[in-house]
Amino acid sequence: MKKIFTSVFLLLFAFPIFSQTQSEVVEAIQKEAYENSQLEILAHELLDDIGPRLVGTPQMQQAHDWAVNKYKGWGISAENQQWGEWKGWERGITHIDMVYPRVQTLNGMQLAWSPGTSSKGVTAELIVLPEIKDSISFRKWLPTVKGKFVMIAMKQPTGRPDDNWKEWATPESFEKMKTEREEMTKEWNQNIKRSGYDRRSIIPALESAGAVGIIDSYWSRGFGVNKIFGARTKKIPSVDIQLEDYSMLYRMVEHGDKPKIHVVAESKDLGVVPTFNTIAQIKGTEKPDEYVILSAHFDSWDGGTGATDNGTGTLVMMEAMRILKKVYPNPKRTILVGHWGSEEQGLNGSSSFVADHPEIVNNVQAVFNQDNGTGRAVSINGAGFLQSYEYISRWLKAVPDTISKHIETTFPGRPSSGGSDNASFVAAGAPAFNLSSLSWDYWNYTWHTNLDTYDKIVFDDVQSNVILAAIMAYMASEDGSKTSREQIILPINDRTGEQQTWPTPRVPERKGGL
Structure with missing residues (x-):
């Protein structure tokens, strides 16, 4: 014992x-x-x-x-x-400088998966999208982009976020700004639509016509903040420039100053x-x-x-x-x-x-x-x-x-x-x-x-x-119990009048960007 x-x-x-x-x-x-x-x-x-x-x-x-x-x-x-x-x-060094009519380093960066430049970079004049009457007039304009950087974002009427306007502006001024922005955005979208392209498909068209680079500015409605997504070019660099500098360059083009920028974007394609x-x-x-x-x-x-x-x-x-x-x-x-x-x-x-x-x-x-x-x-x-x-x-x-x-x-x-x-x-x-x-x-x-x-x-x-x-x-x-997987019956879709169904598994993209 x-x-x-x-x-x-x-x-x-x-x-x-x-x-x-x-x-x-x-x-x-x-x-x-x-x-x-x-x-x-x-x-x-x-x-x-x-x-x-x-x-x-x-x-x-x-x-x-x-x-x-x-x-x-x-x-x-x-x-x-x-x-x-x-x-x-792999992203490398990005450097964007205005070199004419004066010298200034600009705030911006290459878009994801963008083709790169050599270490010497590319220097060229900037051009903006014209007022487009129809797809025929746009095709006639396209050859003018050869050898130039093309700016593809609209010029925002303000770089101040809405909450900043709401705090400091008069109600009348605030509403005036919002109305102006809505009208500008609507016209910008319609202008691109008249070209026969949309905001995405117009980029390959510009590249095929001989543009040396695409200049975008996707403002996120905050001070100094832009959204950075992926490039849609195959051989030329795509960069995003922050609203403050982008708007300045856009005004220079509008006023006939013919600004030039120098872009170095040393990214690498890794296969x-x-x-x-x-x-x-x-x-x-x-x-x-x-x-x-x-x-x-x-x-x-x-x-x-x-x-x-x-x-x-x-x-x-x-x-x-x-x-x-x-x-x-x-x-x-x-x-x-x-x-x-x-x-x-x-x-x-x-x-x-x-x-x-x-x-x-x-x-x-x-x-x-x-x-x-x-x-x-x-x-x-x-x-x-x-x-x-x-x-x-x-x-x-x-x-x-x-x-x-x-x-x-x-x-x-x-x-x-x-x-x-x-x-x-x-x-x-x-x-x-x-x-x-x-x-x-x-x-x-x-x-x-x-x-x-x-x-x-x-x-x-x-x-x-x-x-x-x-x-x-x-x-x-x-937990001593196994969780229930019983699903609710989804309601009728008000728009289509059809019974809503449970989401189905998506097919994943297993060969992305290739």
Whole structure:
């Protein structure tokens, strides 16, 4: 008997049994988040050192490898899973200078995937689109673009955002400006339409006619802020110039000054490169084949460093996984995190994962996605799952009131058909929920712009989102019940009179830009 007692004692000593209550785990999550936060370190390494993560660039690959190494350093298994190929491209030095009638360095940058110039650059006169009578007159005008830079954006009547006008202008002046802008925009669009092209298709026509470069300015209705997207030229450079300088150049052309600019854009075409999702997981102990997924897209546009779209979402999910591994290392269900590639071009990484891993998607307990800026989460929609109130509300009860009091829930809500990666899972019938955030002027100032940088991050709000994501993942993992996938019956479409249907999985683009 003594020997048996001794053997049992030694076994218990060698393999201690940890039994944590829900309140203890929730408290431990908060304690680790507040007292040992890694958010600023992660943000510096990802945003300052690696920078923007445009699909197909070396920086995107560097970010994938960095994330895998971080997870492995925390004792979490991780890998990069290839889902496709993309046009390989690397941004180089961009320098844009006015050289006539005077010298001034201009604020602007190359558009993504734009063809480059030599290190000597290109110097040429600027020209704007004329008033177009019809497609015949436009074809007659086209040869005049040969050897010139063509400006393809309208001249904005103001560089001040509307809220600045509303605060300082008289009501009459404010309304006058808005009316003028609406009329100018309408006429600009109609003018391009009369050419026989649209805003996109006119660019290849200008290139074919001999233009040496395309000059755009996609103002985002804020001080000094432009949206930076992709080029549509094959051999000549495309650059975006900030509104302040673009408007000056446009006025010079209008007044017959014949301004000239010098553009150096040393980008590199890297051929075809593989594209990946970074996947990490903490394996479940009781139900390893059921999954709680933390979700955030990893790629960005590259006007800034992709800080709020979606650097902050990425940081939230990485930090949540780090904390869960430390305080909840043996989850009931497998907790998986997906850092998706090429969300910006149409949810390609996440929709590829959904298509390639039905064994995971069919056994999803819940997906928690974050993707809209730096603000604290203030809204959770039931995504059209009829019983979502029952389990989301139950999990939210464990979230501290300091965080949950700011969150408005909508049940059963409606299924997302796009916008972010939760839609890829919803379309496949998996309960996926977006942790929607406060704006912080996201749409005008940081969404896809040249100002989406580290300094715009509000770390207090990001920290709150980490705690929310970690607790929701913990509660979903521990839940004794499997979540219901019962869907609502969608209403009749008022416009068409037809019954609305659940979104269907999209076919991902697996060979992008090629």
